Amino acid sequence: MIPRGHYYRDDVLEQEINCLFQSGYEFVCLLSEVANDKDFVCIDYRGCAVVVQNFKGELRAFQNVCTHRFNAIQHDERGNRSLTCQYHGWTFNSRGCPIGVEARVVSGSGGALDLCLPEYRIDTCGQFVFIKRSASDLTLPEFLGGYYAVLEEISQHLGPVTLFRSVPHKANWKVLVENVIDNVHCPILHRDTFVAFGFCRTPVEQTEIDGPHSSWHVPRVEIAREKLRARAMAHLDARAYKHNSFYHIYIFPNLFIASTEGASFYIGHALPIGPETTSLRARYLGPRVELKEAHRARQDVLDAQSEASGLRIVEEDRFILESIQRGVRLSTKPGAIVKGEPRIEAFMKTYVALMDGNASSRDKSSEAI
Template identity: 35%
Template structure:
């Protein structure tokens, strides 16, 4: 049953797959775009490209607005860095825009016919934006379903995770030669951990016994991967981590369709992964790591906690690099395959993802 309705191999490469997914998935529904921590001050912004479609989210005095990241004058990109702080202005001719996307300042404005209907209609195209706790979602579709319907019961889970996040201590874009779906498939199963993560996750005692607390809804899923009882005990120096808000004795992983990954190792640090498909064979994995929030105003020793976060950064990046090496090889092999995967019961979250994907692209 698991292997009867899976994505065929030709969906992992080629322009046809890319056009279909942009039209049916990323143009029609919601996708994860940013975190609240990306906007610490007025004029801070984040940019992202979805199959080359440019998106920018800009902070206008704590009012977040999403736009197509294209100047309506001569079609240059307005904001060009992944994130930063700067007024909403195109650097080609220094046109700036207000929070409605309308021209605000225009050098040598008298040289333009500002009374024409064409000029009065000139504006940066706005996009739908919704905040769910500290998570920010965007849609290119004005008639998209409510975000609450898209997320279902996972709406409250994102609120719970938001309440557990303290500060963002790492942000990085990693361009990978991997189709975005292969990244999803890898992280929603732990079957590969004994082979690939021998010295990291598996070595820490996780992914040795069956996953628990599985939940599935509308393409989203979550699972806990318990820590084996006789695993290496936690470092006593890190006993202060018992005071965290989001405590659980598992490696917990969430997937929010189509492009949000969240994992937490016993709640001690939280990884937010944002998959940004670039082409059918390339993706950017935008990585954000968060310190946990501590309960009852507990304040850890700064030097100890800083050292722990540095260790967590190294560990999470090592796990992601271990995956990347294998997944890039899979991407190279897929064009030579005419069928699809053969999966087992430990990979059931893949089947759930494929089911949602196939329903969406019909």
């Protein structure tokens, strides 16, 4: 069990960032979001301010802190603009160095090299872009283990991001993680959403745990409006990626990937802002399919429906998670994990092992499970 204090103590979050986040690979964005010159995505959480930016086709990751007077260079979560600070206008090149400022810098405050931004290594697996801030020689395939192939495969079927939304949660990031890998709450909390859509009525299947990462399929059963539903989705019948389930993948420490029958996708990214504050960055995506013009409007309706129901489920969970955050401070009990929650058990074992030692996230967590 993770002690209750680990859900609200500031010093624990500090340790987690070092032992769990920075020691492995940290997800930033999808390749499709930084496909064009000047596209950028930032991640911003405790001890981490990073921008991944496209420089004429080359992707670079830098600390998103101006080397002049420490302003954030990119302020938006994502967008398209040069890497130019909005305070005094310094522009940084693809090596992270400010262009043409050396002559203006007062001597003694550093030469040109000292004005360049710290750079981080970027690695990709399919569409998924990760950075590595530590100097360890852990590779991305080693870090992802069997999920490297899974992410590569699912990447081939991801369509465009149709909605990008950050949802603030007054809860510790681990409360969000434990929620998405919790098997039991779905039929109770999501009666009007998941259950109404035909999920969570039969036990989960194909639970896979590999090192710190895990997945399962939540099977779908037929619902009353099945024929209507089939008609609305008929234009997707020929899609290459199909499964009659909600397939959920957790990539340690804070990335959630879900496919609903291969017809719509969700990517959740839990950013630990503070010990009791997490920003859930939610991306909703359609499938990668060639659509006839006549089917475009139909797909737009499906995209809008999956975004709306997805956000509703996020809100159903958020209400409970914020209550948990209050309870974890008030309770004098240690809490419990019920039987049949292998993903939560795996997460907790990994967590404890990594917080106790200095081994790499992959080595230590594999030993732990």
